[in-house]
Amino acid sequence: MGRYVVRRSLQAVFVILAVLVVTFILLRAIGDPARLLVSPEGSRENLAQIRHALGLDVPLHVQFVRFMADAVKGDFGNSFTFGRPALGLVLERMPATLLLTLVALGLAVPVGMLLGTISAVRRNSVYDNLATTLAVLGRAVPNFWLSIMLIVVFGAYLKWLPPSGFGTWKHLVMPAVALSAGLAAMVARLTRSSLLEVMGHDFVRTAKAKGLTESRVLYRHVMRNALIPIATVVGLQAGHLLGGAIITETIFAWPGVGRLLTQSIYNYDYPVVQTSVFVISVTFVFLNLAIDLLYALIDPRIRYE
Amino acid sequence: MRRMPFILTLLASLLLFNSLVHAQNTGPTTVTIALTDDPPSGDPHKTRGANGGHLLFNLFDGLVELSGDMMSVTPALATSWEQIDDLTWSFTLREGVKFHNGEPFTAESVRYSIERVLDPNAVRFNTDFRQIGEVDVVDDYHVLIHLKTPDPVFIAKIAGLHMVPPVYTASVSEEEFGAHPVGTGPYKLVEWVLGQRLVLEANDDYWNGRPSVDRLIFRPIPEASTRLAELQAGTVDIITGLNYDAIPLVDADPSLRVEANSGRRTVMMHMDLLNGAKPLQDVRVRQAMSYAVDRQLLIDAVLNGYGTPLATIFRPDMAGYSADFQPYPYDPERAKELLAEAGYPNGFTIRFMTSDGIVNKGVEVAEALAAMLGDVGIKVEVLPVALQVMRDMYIGNPDPAGGNVEPLFMFNYGAAIPDATSPLKALIQTGGIEAFYEDPVMNELINEYGSETNVEKRNQVAHEIQEKLYNDLPVIALYLQLDTYGVNERIDWKARKDEYILGKDIALR
């Protein structure tokens, strides 16, 4: 196990490096940031000035060497748009994103697992149909549709909650609900199908035959085995959320990494994009490494050679 | 152990903001304004960006200022001025003015600011100021500004040249200055959290009297429907870019009203006439396109009436505008004839790039135009993209750094002063940053227009330019777009032509 952890950690570092290199190349393929920074009333001299000031007038490989050399030293450069250090900009946005992600997951996982379990245990009953429909609805409603409806109803008309922004717990309610709806649906569906699958296995039948009560079987044998796909998907989703619940953050003017990333991709703000991608990929890669290791704890049949 | 501080930080930040929000409800008078995005920088000499003006024109002053309708120049940091000859201007400065940090405003500040904006080794927003040569400090409150070339609209242009404090500016980095700008303006910056809010507080020592609203809060809210909801909820007092279709809704709400400015942005179909699609190279095709467009219907339907048809890129308020040129009438038959004459009796197919960011309702307008052009046989494929993708396409091309230009694209130009020099140089004159046209006579005429100080002669040149623009159609002008704002009835405020939302214009009812 110890050697496995070391090997996977090394691999994780390579993944992060690969992500950085790909980001560097893709960014340079999309466009010229100087053109976005120059004023529409500007001149070609202005354009050249800006290119020079941003270090974009040197060959690509030189830019790359500079970037890597600085990155190793922890210097990710200044934002082209805001002129401030990119790392600071990204880290400043992390708490808002983490808060939203954690609250959304905290809402979605229990609700989803509850709905999924009801469906599986009372299979093909009215309860199953109801729970399934409810879960699927959460997923069938496009996120931005739901978000805007929430804003219109609870923000503009009932005036119960502030329509957008960051600050009090009231600001958190709508974005967290909007974000967790799809997630809860996904967890519910996976819980249901994994439970059903595991319930069909021999060892469960054996356990039942041995006379264990249904809830006992459910907890001791079924749940544990059903957790694998759920953990996988939640891990993946957590990654996506960290990378920015882009639409939710945009609609609710939530000052998270996702909105910063979107904004900087559109502004071709290379340093900020590179830094956010770096921060997100580090978080994501290590989170999923942890989940992989958890498999071994949940399911003793998985071995790491 | 490492987990503790993080959770504490989260809790603390929640509690902190909670108290902050409560504080806003009592205390000083506050007006909250929704912007589409953060301004890029608080440095007035760098790029301004779409939302920059709201910040900069509250924090800084120029030597003079333009009235809200752009029609008159009034004293600001200069109390009087005089044109000594074609190339020399003399300014008498206001005495006793202090920057927000206490630094006195003097002739030295003027010299420093002008030299800073002209610094060839830095990123600067200076197209309007490149004709400035030297600045002579006569004494603490008198300066002479020498021009390299005559400039008929110099005095209006320098309203946008903001004065910065020399000692502070020189003592901090450019980045630091951009994040913590210091000016002489009616408001000073007290807090700027990117993505959340910009807080400005009234300057007690403002030379023109302390503004009546104590605090301005600008909030970046990218989504239009969210901005509208904030206005309806009463949590935001002014929203920009109010959807024309939302006007009846805002009108119907007794606590809200609609404000519109008199329009700074001219909307047009822009074309690559250097290397673009072949049919467009024929002037008859361009004329056919202009005849095929029903400008009035477009304005009435898509813009809810908030626009004025245009014949050329000359706004009616621009120096030398001539009413001799009226927008092409809607005449699809004439359009078809012209297309047939040009050898395209069955029309042709062309791509039309647009964006909701480039003009109000950019995609809808383009789709409507596509249908109108389709009626005379020109098959238009509308290609909606993000504004930045568009800018990357049309700015500075053709360019050694590469990039393909779309044959036809939506465009707007919002000249900051009532003068056509800057749009002509940017859009029409060969080598302009967004120009795809080559006509030596036109290029010469634009230079003359830009430097002729005799009003009568200048108007003559302007007439010639408009005639050529009208007949040769290097761009197809469509309409002047009015910008609409949703405003809470608790405040008094009129929209300015320059689009900036200034605290000194606002009063609580």
Added chain:
Amino acid sequence: MLLRSRTATAGAVILVCLAVLAALAPQLSPHDPARQDLRARLAPPAWVAKGTNAHVLGTDQLGRDILSRVIYGTRISLLVGVSVVLLAGTLGTLLGLLAGFLGGKVDTVLMRIVDVFLAFPFLLLAIVFMAMLGASLGNIILVLAITGWVEYARVVRAQVLSVRELEYVTAARALGARNLVIMLKHVLPNVFASVIVIASLQLGTVIISEASLTFLGLGIPPSIPTWGSMLASGREYFVLAWWLPTFPGLAIVLTVLAVNFLGDWLRDVFDPTL
């Protein structure tokens, strides 16, 4: 068998209806979906005051008939959904099987590629693709498929890891069965349930993703009516003209519901252990 599940029956009926709508769009649409009438914009549905029977579900910002656009939108939305699921599902399942079953270097390399894809912001990829290749139907499908396979690969691999140690698989191996045979005969059926579940979920997600891309300004050109683009461009009209976002929104919700109901049922049928 299908009729035993009420939800699955409902799902099947809805999907058959949608398929018919898609196939017969030109015959069923009362109007040309692209035909504008600027003088009749934002006309409400027939049963609302000021509504007309000419436009049963009303008209949009440019006076186009919403009913016709929803009907034509069925084609595009289903086309995008099915193509992406087929492309992504096949690729992802194959790679997941390979990684899980072969293990070792193949697993390591494949899973690291998966990690790179997952750690990478989808939006950046989408913008690069759309900027370089241009916004078109094919490119939307490509972008969604390129990012969509990853989910299958991860889940399939995890399931294979769990299945391959089951007694019957180890037994088959002990009996000398070839890897390929084991994989297809014993492992694949076991993971198929998960693949079906993901596919049914993804079909819905893809339809919604297409809408999200349009929301972000990266969608299909507006001349092609899709539910996603109708919803995205109608989002400012919730209060002003509710019929703009409501009907395409309902179409999406209904379709995703149907697909999911059917996916549930398929899972039961394909699951060999039940």
